[in-house]
Every structure is written in C-alpha cells, then in structure tokens.
Amino acid sequence: MAEPATTALSVQEELDRRLFYLKTLYDMSCELFGIMEVGRILKHFLLMTTGNFGVIEGFLVLVEPSSREIEHFASVGIAEDSKTLLKTHAADMLRIGQEHGLIMDADHFPKDVAFHGLFALLVPFQVDGTCAGALGIGRKLVGEPYSSEDEDLLLTLVNSLVIALKNARYAEALKKAYEEVSSLNRAKDKVINHLSHELKTPISLLKAALTLLDRKLGDYPRERWERTLLRAQKNVDRLSAMQEEVDDIMRGKDVTTYRMLNLLLDQCADQIALLAADEVGEDSIIERIRERIEELFGPKDQTPEKISLDRFVAERLEALIPLFSHRKVRIQSDFDRARPVIIPPDALKKMVNGLVRNAVENTPDGGMIDVTVKEVGEEIHLVVRDYGVGITKEHQRRIFEGFFPTQETDAYRSGHPFDFNAGGKGADLLRMKIFSERFNFRLQMDSERCRHIPGENDVCPGSVDQCAHCTNGNDCADSGGTVFKVVFPSSGVEKS
Amino acid sequence: MKKVNEVKIDLQGSVAVIDIHGDITSQSEIILRSSYERLDSEKIKGILLKFEKATYFNSEGLKVLILILADARKRAQKIAVTGLSEHFKKIFGMVGITKFAKIYDDEDQAIKDLESFAGEG
Numbered sequence: 001m002a003e004p005a006t007t008a009l010s011v012q013e014e015l016d017r018r019l020f021y022l023k024t025l026y027d028m029s030c031e032l033f034g035i036m037e038v039g040r041i042l043k044h045f046l047l048m049t050t051g052n053f054g055v056i057e058g059f060l061v062l063v064e065p066s067s068r069e070i071e072h073f074a075s076v077g078i079a080e081d082s083k084t085l086l087k088t089h090a091a092d093m094l095r096i097g098q099e100h101g102l103i104m105d106a107d108h109f110p111k112d113v114a115f116h117g118l119f120a121l122l123v124p125f126q127v128d129g130t131c132a133g134a135l136g137i138g139r140k141l142v143g144e145p146y147s148s149e150d151e152d153l154l155l156t157l158v159n160s161l162v163i164a165l166k167n168a169r170y171a172e173a174l175k176k177a178y179e180e181v182s183s184l185n186r187a188k189d190k191v192i193n194h195l196s197h198e199l200k201t202p203i204s205l206l207k208a209a210l211t212l213l214d215r216k217l218g219d220y221p222r223e224r225w226e227r228t229l230l231r232a233q234k235n236v237d238r239l240s241a242m243q244e245e246v247d248d249i250m251r252g253k254d255v256t257t258y259r260m261l262n263l264l265l266d267q268c269a270d271q272i273a274l275l276a277a278d279e280v281g282e283d284s285i286i287e288r289i290r291e292r293i294e295e296l297f298g299p300k301d302q303t304p305e306k307i308s309l310d311r312f313v314a315e316r317l318e319a320l321i322p323l324f325s326h327r328k329v330r331i332q333s334d335f336d337r338a339r340p341v342i343i344p345p346d347a348l349k350k351m352v353n354g355l356v357r358n359a360v361e362n363t364p365d366g367g368m369i370d371v372t373v374k375e376v377g378e379e380i381h382l383v384v385r386d387y388g389v390g391i392t393k394e395h396q397r398r399i400f401e402g403f404f405p406t407q408e409t410d411a412y413r414s415g416h417p418f419d420f421n422a423g424g425k426g427a428d429l430l431r432m433k434i435f436s437e438r439f440n441f442r443l444q445m446d447s448e449r450c451r452h453i454p455g456e457n458d459v460c461p462g463s464v465d466q467c468a469h470c471t472n473g474n475d476c477a478d479s480g481g482t483v484f485k486v487v488f489p490s491s492g493v494e495k496s
Numbered sequence: 497m498k499k500v501n502e503v504k505i506d507l508q509g510s511v512a513v514i515d516i517h518g519d520i521t522s523q524s525e526i527i528l529r530s531s532y533e534r535l536d537s538e539k540i541k542g543i544l545l546k547f548e549k550a551t552y553f554n555s556e557g558l559k560v561l562i563l564i565l566a567d568a569r570k571r572a573q574k575i576a577v578t579g580l581s582e583h584f585k586k587i588f589g590m591v592g593i594t595k596f597a598k599i600y601d602d603e604d605q606a607i608k609d610l611e612s613f614a615g616e617g
Contacts, residue, residue, distance in 0.1 A: 017590055020555075023555075027556075031556075044522060047522055047556040048522075048554070048556045051554075051555035051557070051559030051562065052555035054562065056563070076563070140592060141595050142589075142590070142592040
C-alpha cells in the first residue's frame with residue numbers, strides 16, 4: 001500500500017516543479033521583454049535562472065567573437081578571484097562550449113583549464129554575427145544533477161534571453177544611430193546656416209552687376225548678348241530664391257530660443273533693471289537687451305498683420321497666372337469673404353506662391369486646380385487642390401522633410417518654374433511647415449497617386465492629350481491628385 | 497498585482513524576527529538585503545523570516561533569499577522561516593532553501609529553537 005502513496009507524492013512533486021518552471025518561463029518573458037539595457041537583462045536573467053534551479057553561482061558573458069573582447073559580464077554568487085579567471089578565459093571557454101554543443105557539463109572540460117570547477121553547466125549561445133555568449137551555472141543546492149527537463153528549460157530560457165538581447169542591441173544601435181544622425185544634423189544646420197549667410201552678399205552683388213552689365217551692354221547689338229545675360233540672370237535669381245528659402249528655414253529654428261529669451265527677460269526685467277541702476281546707473285538696459293535679442297534671434301521682417309485671406313489669395317492668383325500662361329491648366333477659385341487671418345504678409349505670400357506653383361507643376365496640361373478660401377466654424381481654410389499626378393505613399397511620409405522633390409526623376413525635369421514636372425528644390429514644403437509652427441497654423445496634405453502611374457518611376461506624359469489612359473480632363477481629374485490645406489485656427493483669426 | 501514590501505524588525509535578544517509583507521521578487525532585493533545587513537552579526541545569531549500565507553515568491557525572489565541565506569551561513573547565523581503556504585514549502589524544498597533554513601508552522605517554536613541555537617553559540 002505504501003508504494004502508490006509514494007508514487008502519488010512524487011507525481012504531485014513533479015507537477016509542482018513543472019508548474020514552478022512554467023511560472024518562471026512566464027515571469028522571464030514578462031520581465032525581460034520590457035527591458036532595453038543589456039546589463040539589466042543579464043542581471044534579471046541570472047537571478048531568475050539560478051533562483052529557479054536553486055543555485056548560488058551563475059554568470060553570463062557576452063563576447064565579440066572576432067576580437068575575443070568581452071562586451072558584458074554579469075555574475076551572481078561568484079567570488080572576485082573566480083570572476084577574474086572567468087573573464088580572462090571567457091573567449092576560450094566559449095569556443096570549447098560552442099564546439100561541444102548546446103549544453104556542456106563541466107566534467108567535459110579538460111581538467112587543466114583554469115576555470116575548471118567554477119560552474120556545473122555551460123550553455124553557449126549566439127546573439128548575432130557580432131555577439132556570442134555563454135551562461136554558466138553552479139551546482140544545485142539540493143545536490144541533484146541537472147535532469148533532461150532542467151536542461152530543456154535552461155535552453156528555453158536561454159532562447160528567451162537571446163531574443164531579449166537582440167531587441168536590446170537593436171534598440172541600442174538605433175539610439176546610437178539616432179544620436180549620430182542628430183549630431184550630423186546639427187553640423188549640417190551649421191554649415192547650411194553659414195553658407196546661406198555667406199551667399200547672401202555675393203548673390204546681391206552678382207544681381208547688381210548683371211543689372212549694370214545690362215545697362216552697359218545697351219550700346220551693343222542685343223541679339224549678341226541678350227540670351228546669355230538672361231540665362232545668367234535666371235540662374236542668379238534661382239540662387240537668390242534658394243538662399244532666401246534656406247534662410248527662412250534656418251531662421252525658423254531660432255524661434256524657440258527667441259521666445260525663451262524673451263520670456264526669461266520678461267520674468268527678470270525688474271531685477272535686472274534694479275541691478276543695472278545700482279551697479280552702473282543704467283536704467284535703459286532692459287530695452288537694450290530686448291533690442292539685442294530682437295537683433296540676434298527675432299523674426300526679421302515677419303511682423304504678423306491682419307490679412308483678408310480671400311482678397312490676398314485672389315490677388316496672388318492674379319499675379320501668378322501670367323507666369324504659367326504657357327500651360328493649359330484651368331484654375332477654379334471660390335473665395336468666401338472670411339474674417340482676417342493674422343500672419344506676416346511675406347510668409348503668406350511665399351506660402352500661397354509655393355502651393356500654387358507646386359499644384360501647377362504637378363498638373364499635366366489639360367488638367368485643373370481648385371483654390372478655395374472657406375470659413376469652417378471658427379477656422380479659416382485655404383485649400384489648394386490639384387488633380388495632377390499625386391504623391392506616392394512612400395513620398396508622402398517624407399514630403400515635409402525638406403529638399404525632397406515630389407516630382408519625377410532629375411532626368412525629366414525642365415527646371416523652368418511652373419512647367420509640368422519642373423522639379424523644384426523640394427524646400428518649399430519644409431519652409432511652409434516651419435512657417436506653420438512659427439505662425440500658428442496647420443498644414444495638412446492628402447494625396448492620391450494617379451492610378452495609371454502608381455510607381456515612383458512611372459512617368460506622366462505631362463498632357464492629358466498624350467495620356468494613354470485618359471480621354472479628357474475629367475478622366476485625368478478622377479485618376480488622382482493632391483490637396484494641401486492651410487488651417488488657421490480660431491487663435492490665428494481676428495475675432496468676429 | 498505585486499504588493500510593495502514592508503519590513504519590520506523585532507529584536508528579541510540574540511534573535512531577530514524580520515516580518516516581511518508583500519511578494520518576494522527582484523524588487524525585494526534592496527529592502528531584504530538592507531534589513532539583513534542592518535543586523536549586528538556579532539550579536540544576532542538567529543533570524544526568523546516571517547512571511548504572510550499569501551506571499552508569492554518568483555524565482556528572482558527565491559534567489560535573493562538564497563543569497564542572504566548563504567551569507568548568513570558564512571556568518572554562522574541560523575535562519576528559520578515561517579508563514580509559508582503549502583505550495584511554497586514544497587518550492588523551498590525543491591530549490592534547496594531548506595538546506596539553509598528550517599521551515600516552521602509555529603512561530604513560537606521557531607523562535608525557541610533559534611534562541612537555543614544562539615545560546616549554544
């Protein structure tokens with residue numbers, strides 16, 4: 001009768017053990033996958049694994065295989081001198097373990113190795129091409145050898161560890177790459193800023209020189225020099241426009257500094273004034289500091305004004321339409337009489353010009369563009385909708401990054417403003433985005449790529465007449481297009 | 497949900513009763529370790545770890561206990577444990593904690609045994 005009772009007891013014990021092992025696996029997955037630092041992952045893993053098997057000593061080592069250098073070492077319950085030995089011989093230990101297989105019993109190590117007897121089992125593992133590792137654990141406190149179930153659990157735990165380490169290493173690599181990109185970005189900003197400032201004067205001088213030349217060459221037959229001079233003027237104008245765009249973009253980055261300094265100055269104005277009056281008898285210092293901040297960081301020529309958007313856009317269209325009279329693009333406009341928006345006129349002008357030009361350059365001849373100004377609740381919406389080629393999903397994500405042209409490849413660009421597929425510098429949209437942050441409006445974009453040219457390298461012929469898929473402008477309008485919406489929130493609109 | 501640990505130490509001559517509330521996990525490491533380190537190893541020769549019946553121990557928590565028990569052995573301190581559920585009594589045996597510490601159901605008996613051990617020392 002005693003035997004069944006013993007069997008029942010051992011079955012119960014085995015069930016308890018397995019339940020405990022399962023719980024450890026569950027805890028391990030919960031614990032490890034929330035951690036992104038390799039050191040913390042190793043520590044938790046060691047505590048859990050050695051706790052699960054009832055072991056005092058354990059260590060984990062990560063090695064870079066080609067250099068044999070240790071990347072990480074973590075241990076628990078191991079004396080300092082033993083740690084030194086393990087670290088010194090980590091690469092050899094790992095090599096022997098890898099040659100042996102999945103799990104290596106310490107008895108299989110050559111007796112003469114320095115680390116002999118420091119652990120009972122070694123589990124080598126590979127994290128990725130540049131990282132291998134090994135887990136070593138001591139003998140069980142209960143004195144039993146590791147069973148095959150123990151070894152299975154150990155391998156499963158190590159697999160979880162490898163996944164957690166892979167994730168952490170990806171996260172570390174991403175973080176490092178992000179820091180590197182940020183640093184390069186700052187360097188790039190500095191260079192662009194510097195170049196933009198340095199270019200301003202020579203471009204102005206060139207412009208003036210070309211005007212002077214035009215006047216001086218008046219005595220010579222025009223047909224001999226006019227085309228060359230016009231080409232030079234056009235290119236200097238392009239350089240000037242680019243310099244101005246870059247200047248606007250880079251200036252946007254100073255706005256935070258400008259606001260912060262002004263806020264600080266407002267907060268401390270009284271104290272500074274008192275101090276200045278006491279120390280140097282100077283009582284106009286606050287105004288001088290404010291002027292200096294304005295000079296260094298203030299938005300230049302960018303004073304917001306109340307502008308009637310419907311009238312402003314109508315005037316802009318009137319001025320722009322002659323510039324693309326060579327194009328067969330129909331403009332439909334619908335302007336509500338809306339409350340004035342508050343924005344610097346120069347910024348609004350650049351934005352409207354940019355949106356219209358972008359729409360025209362993306363619309364083939366025979367196509368159309370809608371420009372509307374509407375009052376929607378408390379907001380004012382300016383919408384420029386083209387029924388052109390549209391933007392692929394991939395490009396939509398990057399369109400506001402700057403210097404990212406949305407149009408076809410360089411090979412097809414004309415380079416002439418307002419031509420179909422003229423191929424701008426791609427900075428217009430970034431400039432608008434920066435304006436939107438600076439002058440408190442929202443810029444939204446929704447685009448559907450023309451279904452007849454779905455790929456980035458598919459080309460629109462530039463005219464509905466030449467399109468193999470459309471018979472008229474309506475067919476073209478149905479095939480795709482882009483909407484840019486500029487939303488002035490109630491805070492940027494004059495109260496009614 | 498994990499319960500936050502609370503620890504009370506009651507010194508009874510050469511025996512310390514460490515009353516531990518909350519689940520024992522890796523987060524318990526600092527409070528358990530500091531509570532143990534606070535005891536004067538020259539004076540305290542018997543330690544009773546008093547848990548609640550509902551206390552949950554995960555494998556990291558067990559390891560934290562094993563390390564403390566190993567240190568106690570080096571310092572010639574005897575450790576007893578009370579308040580464990582039946583399930584964790586088995587687990588303590590399975591992972592070998594019972595090699596370092598005796599498990600009691602009766603707290604008074606545990607203290608009595610620890611006192612007599614301390615007296616022998």
